[in-house]
Amino acid sequence: MSDHKMRLGAFLMAGGHHISSWRHPDAYAPAGTSIEHFIELAQIAERGKFDMLFVEDAAAIRERNPDMASQAARSTMFEPLSLLAALAVNTSHIGLVATASTTYNEPYGLARTFAAIDQLSGGRAGWNLVTSASELEAENFASSGLRPHSERYERAEEFADAALALWDSVEDGAYLAGGQFADPARLHPVHHKGKHFTVDGILESPRSPQGRPIMVQAGASDVGKELAARTADVVFAASQTIGEARAYYADVKQRLVKYGRQPDDIKILPGISPIVAETESEARAKYQALQELIPDAVGVALLASYLSIGDLSAHPIDGPLPDIPQTQAMQSRQQLIVDLGKRENLSIRDLARNFAGARGHWQVFGTPAQIADAMEERFLAGAADGFNVMAPLFPSGLEDFVAMVIPELQRRGLFRTEYEGRTLRENLGVGAPAKR
Numbered sequence: 001m002s003d004h005k006m007r008l009g010a011f012l013m014a015g016g017h018h019i020s021s022w023r024h025p026d027a028y029a030p031a032g033t034s035i036e037h038f039i040e041l042a043q044i045a046e047r048g049k050f051d052m053l054f055v056e057d058a059a060a061i062r063e064r065n066p067d068m069a070s071q072a073a074r075s076t077m078f079e080p081l082s083l084l085a086a087l088a089v090n091t092s093h094i095g096l097v098a099t100a101s102t103t104y105n106e107p108y109g110l111a112r113t114f115a116a117i118d119q120l121s122g123g124r125a126g127w128n129l130v131t132s133a134s135e136l137e138a139e140n141f142a143s144s145g146l147r148p149h150s151e152r153y154e155r156a157e158e159f160a161d162a163a164l165a166l167w168d169s170v171e172d173g174a175y176l177a178g179g180q181f182a183d184p185a186r187l188h189p190v191h192h193k194g195k196h197f198t199v200d201g202i203l204e205s206p207r208s209p210q211g212r213p214i215m216v217q218a219g220a221s222d223v224g225k226e227l228a229a230r231t232a233d234v235v236f237a238a239s240q241t242i243g244e245a246r247a248y249y250a251d252v253k254q255r256l257v258k259y260g261r262q263p264d265d266i267k268i269l270p271g272i273s274p275i276v277a278e279t280e281s282e283a284r285a286k287y288q289a290l291q292e293l294i295p296d297a298v299g300v301a302l303l304a305s306y307l308s309i310g311d312l313s314a315h316p317i318d319g320p321l322p323d324i325p326q327t328q329a330m331q332s333r334q335q336l337i338v339d340l341g342k343r344e345n346l347s348i349r350d351l352a353r354n355f356a357g358a359r360g361h362w363q364v365f366g367t368p369a370q371i372a373d374a375m376e377e378r379f380l381a382g383a384a385d386g387f388n389v390m391a392p393l394f395p396s397g398l399e400d401f402v403a404m405v406i407p408e409l410q411r412r413g414l415f416r417t418e419y420e421g422r423t424l425r426e427n428l429g430v431g432a433p434a435k436r
């Protein structure tokens with residue numbers, strides 16, 4: 001059996017990734033702020049031997065228009081780090097990855113919180129570094145609105161360096177060593193003075209049980225990929241076709257060379273939104289049942305928000321997408337939507353209905369063997385090191401995946417049957433940072 005195994009993330013989200021999941025008869029509508037719900041999801045994923053739980057974030061209500069907010073259920077969700085702290089004590093092996101912004105935080109504060117989750121969980125924490133592309137989020141923090149893409153990434157570069165230095169400011173065994181509470185020789189103050197931040201201190205935490213928390217990066221523009229190549233252990237990406245996924249994969253991996261890193265030092269996990277059932281027609285019927293719940297206006301508003309154009313309603317819904325100016329927000333997703341519309345000749349209505357399922361991520365419907373075939377094909381073709389699994393409906397979508405697809409992947413030797421290690425870093429099999 002092959003040693004080459006997939007890595008899997010379980011991307012959590014209130015009632016499910018489908019925009020109308022909350023309206024489904026099997027949904028638990030108040031899921032976003034139910035800790036019991038998230039504990040259940042975490043335990044299902046851990047039973048499935050997933051590498052990690054993954055939680056996205058935006059520090060804002062997700063819809064500007066209250067009519068849309070009232071129908072989209074995207075706006076109630078626990079703040080990710082608080083949620084993962086609670087899940088740390090209700091799980092024992094699975095990694096805990098939270099999204100946090102470099103635009104609206106400071107390095108010391110965030111490095112400290114991730115260090116705490118890492119200690120609480122015995123070395124299972126990961127940080128999904130984002131620069132935050134939402135206007136709504138910007139309005140909560142800066143009167144000048146969303147900062148330009150290049151400026152956000154410049155700040156992100158400096159932020160990542162400062163956070164990494166802070167995690168490295170404490171050596172292994174610095175505390176309770178040789179009869180002292182702390183050994184001063186093993187504490188290394190950070191003296192960082194840059195354009196965006198000043199940090200002069202030592203992290204008040206023992207060194208991470210996994211060396212450092214895992215760095216995840218979600219951002220696929222040119223600067224986003226460069227930051228990933230320099231600092232990330234895992235990359236979360238969105239691609240529709242196998243061609244796009246392979247090109248993205250090759251691009252990120254070849255960028256590692258100039259940072260003295262090996263291709264295997266980064267795991268690239270594109271999103272997949274699977275609907276599995278005993279037969280293909282049953283799987284398609286499950287998808288159709290969700291699709292019937294999308295009000296057109298909600299689908300179009302979601303599409304417009306990812307294109308970062310305030311409104312699409314001035315354009316005929318059965319006509320093509322108009323020309324979209326390049327945005328300062330999520331440039332890679334904007335391109336994905338424009339490409340998808342052109343490639344499949346989709347109207348705004350059809351594009352919105354497609355996007356409502358998984359926000360542009362790859363959607364696959366079928367039997368356990370068909371889903372495993374699709375995943376295996378991309379895994380073996382150099383398009384992915386694994387996947388971030390985005391069940392359209394929780395908990396049933398994740399349960400079905402664990403009950404049906406995971407055993408099929410295991411039978412093929414493509415996925416673990418037991419956790420190999422204790423920490424997230426060990427399970428992912430990404431290199432340990434140099435010991436300090």
Ligand SMILES: Cc1cc2nc3c(=O)[nH]c(=O)nc-3n(C[C@H](O)[C@H](O)[C@@H](O)COP(=O)(O)O)c2cc1C
Pocket residue numbers: 055056057058099101129130131132133134149152218219220221222223224225236237238329330331332333
């Ligand atoms: C797959 C993927 C997932 C992302 N998830 C989030 C998220 O949860 N929260 C967030 O604020 N930004 C998210 N982003 C966007 C980042 O904020 C990114 O830093 C932003 O500047 C747009 O990225 P790009 O133009 O480099 O693709 C995501 C981007 C990608 C590609």
